[in-house]
Amino acid sequence: MAGPRIAVAGAGSIGCYVGGLLAAAGHDVRFLARPRVAKACAEHGLQLTDYAGSAEDVMAPRMSDMAEGAIAGADVVLVCVKSGDTADMAREIAVHAPEAQVISLQNGVENAAILRAALPAADVRAAMVPFNVVAEGATHYHRATSGDILIEAGPLPDLSTPALNWRQVGNIEAVQWGKLLINLGNAINALSDLPLLTQLQDRVWRRLMADQMAEALRILTAAGISPAKTTAAPPRLIPHILRLPTPIFRRIAAQMLTIDAHARSSMWDDLKRDRRTEIDALQGAIISLADRHGRQAPLNARMRYLIRKAEAAGKGPPGLTPEQIRG
Numbered sequence: 001m002a003g004p005r006i007a008v009a010g011a012g013s014i015g016c017y018v019g020g021l022l023a024a025a026g027h028d029v030r031f032l033a034r035p036r037v038a039k040a041c042a043e044h045g046l047q048l049t050d051y052a053g054s055a056e057d058v059m060a061p062r063m064s065d066m067a068e069g070a071i072a073g074a075d076v077v078l079v080c081v082k083s084g085d086t087a088d089m090a091r092e093i094a095v096h097a098p099e100a101q102v103i104s105l106q107n108g109v110e111n112a113a114i115l116r117a118a119l120p121a122a123d124v125r126a127a128m129v130p131f132n133v134v135a136e137g138a139t140h141y142h143r144a145t146s147g148d149i150l151i152e153a154g155p156l157p158d159l160s161t162p163a164l165n166w167r168q169v170g171n172i173e174a175v176q177w178g179k180l181l182i183n184l185g186n187a188i189n190a191l192s193d194l195p196l197l198t199q200l201q202d203r204v205w206r207r208l209m210a211d212q213m214a215e216a217l218r219i220l221t222a223a224g225i226s227p228a229k230t231t232a233a234p235p236r237l238i239p240h241i242l243r244l245p246t247p248i249f250r251r252i253a254a255q256m257l258t259i260d261a262h263a264r265s266s267m268w269d270d271l272k273r274d275r276r277t278e279i280d281a282l283q284g285a286i287i288s289l290a291d292r293h294g295r296q297a298p299l300n301a302r303m304r305y306l307i308r309k310a311e312a313a314g315k316g317p318p319g320l321t322p323e324q325i326r327g
Helices: 013-024 035-044 083-096 111-118 172-183 185-192 196-200 203-222 235-242 246-253 266-272 283-292 298-313 322-326
Strands: 002-009 027-032 046-050 055-058 062-064 076-079 101-104 123-128 133-135 140-143 149-152 166-169
Touching (some): 002 013, 013 046, 013 076, 013 133, 013 140, 035 062, 076 083, 111 123, 172 203, 185 196, 185 266, 185 298, 196 203, 203 235, 203 283, 203 298, 203 322, 235 246, 266 298, 283 298, 298 322
Parallel strands (some): 002 027, 046 140, 076 101, 101 123, 149 166
Antiparallel strands (some): 046 055, 123 149
């Protein structure tokens, strides 16, 4: 083992994939995991694959369902829990590794601030994970889209691996808002129960994505927020690109993002597994911003309503059409 001791606080799809690659590269990595995940990985190890054909096997990764077994004494903590669990995880880190470097690999824009408030002695960094990871089985995690992890600039151990690059940036908040705009599509994917690639090849679905993003962009403009680009195209061009005829869209999209047929949103996976989603950290953030600036966000509000309805039903992704989603 070389380098710092790393704790993965939340061994879901992103936590298992990123932490697993670090372990495969020789880092000392320990995972805070649900008992089901810990048991499965102890028996079968982690299988990590990606859209480019890369594959790594991590035999019997160090997993614990207790914070003291996974986090205590860590030099670096990668926070990978859902946004709604950030405050609880911050309290665990405060007890077991209060001076660790803490990196938020979470969706949304508020998690780093929550961590900093609870961990005054820690070096807390916001980061942005641009890619999608799909659980293909109990211990198999497949990265279905491209992109580097972007992290707030500053002293940092070398966490890049042959299959995954980390890059420092100076405008992480703008990057997070840019990613949030992309992540607004998670709800549409979850409500549709379709593979993301299937949706992107259908202009009717793309128009729905474009309308929701355009609405959010208007709210960000009213709030004085300039989102950074997290794809090859600036955020304000993406709605226009999504609305293009499909043959033209395919040519442009091929230069922006690599995606395979496995790709689905994490929100789809949450509904499939009857778990709470991050709708309040995504559409909810746009709605709150709209409220503060005297604006309306009806399409984002409609997405939040439908996702909450699906959560309450507990029957998985509802398989709605674009017309049903628009209401």
